[in-house]
Amino acid sequence: MSERYPIPAQELIFEEEIKHSHFISVLFHCASPEHFKQQLNDIRLRYPGATHYCQAFLTGKPGCTMTAGFSDDGEPAGSAGRPMLAVLQGSGIGEIGAVVIRYYGGIKLGVGGLVRAYASGIKQALPQLPTLMKQIRFPGTLACDYARLRDVEYVLEQHDGVIVDRQFGAEIVLAFELPRSQQEAVNTQLATISQGCVQAHFDN
Template identity: 55%
Template structure:
């Protein structure tokens, strides 16, 4: 992927395996925050009741995200589930991804090494089968135009894959935009051309 885009899960994927009589169910899904992860975890507990463990990990932003991410061993030995799961996700070159691995204990202990292989292995085997979409990295901007200019501005925004996230109507129209990083220069130039230099994009400072 280029610097301004990355892959994200298109839909949920589930992989079920039996390892030494324990049942492991790996669920991969789109996840942008810990709040979304916890919602998915609630659904997993509903769909797979009475399991022994519900271990999880997520990367909430771009691939290799080191801030908006997290993991849990959920009662397994420390470092045997959540962290190995997170390491696989961070190395997958897929962003906004969550993983939950549900374990029904089969009576045979796997040891720490066996648990690491079981919890991370399901994700490794599931990732190549996961359907993905493309997420564009975007910057926030605003533009103020007259009502007569609105249709032209909307046309140019659509041309450059810019999302209009809000409109405020008063004497003029204020548009809140999400502009793909790779399109900023071209969009700015086209806006200037169609308005004969009257309109200006104002990008939000990060």
Template identity: 60%
Template sequence: MAESYLIPEQTYTFEEEIKHSRFITVLFHCDSDESFKCVLANLKELYPGANHYCYAYVLAAPDDQVAIGSSDDGEPAGSAGRPMLASLQGAEIGEIGAVVIRYFGGTKLGVGGLVRAYSSGIKQAVKLLPTTLKQIRYRVELACDYAQLKDIEHFVSKANAIIEDRVFSNDILLTIAIPKANLSTLNQDLATISQGKLQVKLPQ
């Protein structure tokens, strides 16, 4: 599994006219069914009265084959949603949703023409879409003394990791989300303040 992948940094809209039909392609960050449905509903309000709102999404890593979906939304079967999904997967961007809004211009394109039209917007838009690198983080736990907390917070930040939870009792139990590649660096820093006693390990 990839330890990092590109995701959309912001929403991007691309519009073109093909044989008098207006095609509006919207790409956006999306990591759950709920967030996708919310964006789709908002786009239907933003672009009312369109003939079709075809879509595709990849909710996880670009090579994920489970968290994916698409819809032709009334276009001929296989002419919109699946070509859109193939274009998204070919772009190798994760956590991405795409909606293509079509206002019909009176000229039928045929199945082949529709496949090209719905793919075209995505292929052009992904080249211009601002992206950012997402690193996969793994959850680990670390118990430390109160006196060590400030140093550990500094080391965690330095390792591009995040403290997700703190449980205070006789000592402090930290839940840390960290990229695998930065684990050894964090352990080296922890060793300097604990004579090698503090260490984090990935769950088996």
């Protein structure tokens, strides 16, 4: 599994008119279903009075079906949310949410026309979406004496580790997150600086 994948760096809005209906596609970073609900509520406030607010999101790595969701928001079943989600799943981008706002223009599009319309804005917006790379890190712990703390922190930092907690007792216990690819190198370097006294333990 890749330990890095792109995620949205900022919100992007794409607008188009199809047979007098105004479609506004909003793409944004979405780290959890709760985060998506917050974004959706904000979008409803920013674009009041729309006919539909159709939705799709992926809260995990690109293409993952276990962290996905969608809603047709009153459009015919399968005509909006599912095609939107299919575009997101094929984008190669993770942690992404999409809401397509429709202001009805008086002309019915039919199910096929709706499928094309709701997918269209997202397809056109994705190439313009700014992204950044997310590094996947895995939890680990280690214990060291106070004299070695600075050296241990330096080793973790050099290998893209992030310390999330420090417990101070007879020794210092560090909880951290580290890319899996760096685990062996970290333990090798820790053994070198501590004469074998410090070892990291990982919850893989």
